[in-house]
Amino acid sequence: MANLTIGKLAKACDVNIDTIRYYEGLDLLVPEGRTASGYRVYNSESLNRLKFIRQMQRLDFTLDEIKEMLALRVSDAGKCADVRKQAEAKITLVEEKEKELKKIKKALKELVVACENKDVPASECPILEILYPKG
Numbered sequence: 631m632a633n634l635t636i637g638k639l640a641k642a643c644d645v646n647i648d649t650i651r652y653y654e655g656l657d658l659l660v661p662e663g664r665t666a667s668g669y670r671v672y673n674s675e676s677l678n679r680l681k682f683i684r685q686m687q688r689l690d691f692t693l694d695e696i697k698e699m700l701a702l703r704v705s706d707a708g709k710c711a712d713v714r715k716q717a718e719a720k721i722t723l724v725e726e727k728e729k730e731l732k733k734i735k736k737a738l739k740e741l742v743v744a745c746e747n748k749d750v751p752a753s754e755c756p757i758l759e760i761l762y763p764k765g
Contacts, residue, residue, distance in 0.1 A: 634672040636661075644678045650680070658683060658697055691720060 640647045659679055661670040675683040679700070686696045699716060702708035744756040752758065 633662075634673070635667065636670045637679060639672045639677060642677055643684055644681070645684065653680070653683065653693075656693060656697065656698065658693065689720065690724065691716075695720075 632700055634642065636650055638646050649684055650659060654661070659672075659676060662673040662676065663671050682700070683693075683696055686699060687693075691699070695716060697714065702716075703713050741757045741760060744760060750756075
């Protein structure tokens with residue numbers, strides 16, 4: 631698939647055109663060239679690169695981290711161990727977030743238990759009183 635317009639590339643990867651322009655501004659994505667009328671043209675490598683960026687974002691990698699991974703992908707000096715190190719760091723971060731989410735879940739359950747009477751007016755709701763006490 632070659633000679634994709636920005637609109638076709640955006641549609642193929644289910645992103646907004648402005649997102650592609652943003653990625654270009656960060657040097658994450660580079661158009662192959664421009665048409666005679668000035669429209670950006672992308673090739674299959676651009677499509678694969680954009681799909682990679684989106685997959686990495688789903689794995690919670692930041693755009694800076696994705697940029698590092700893309701640099702490793704084209705680097706002669708980069709090693710698989712470098713990529714693995716990045717993935718392991720992300721696992722550690724996810725585990726920390728998981729612990730925090732468990733704390734949040736526990737706190738929310740405690741709040742729900744505090745609110746046994748569902749017919750109480752919202753202005754007297756124990757959950758709101760705990761989180762935002764009056765005066």
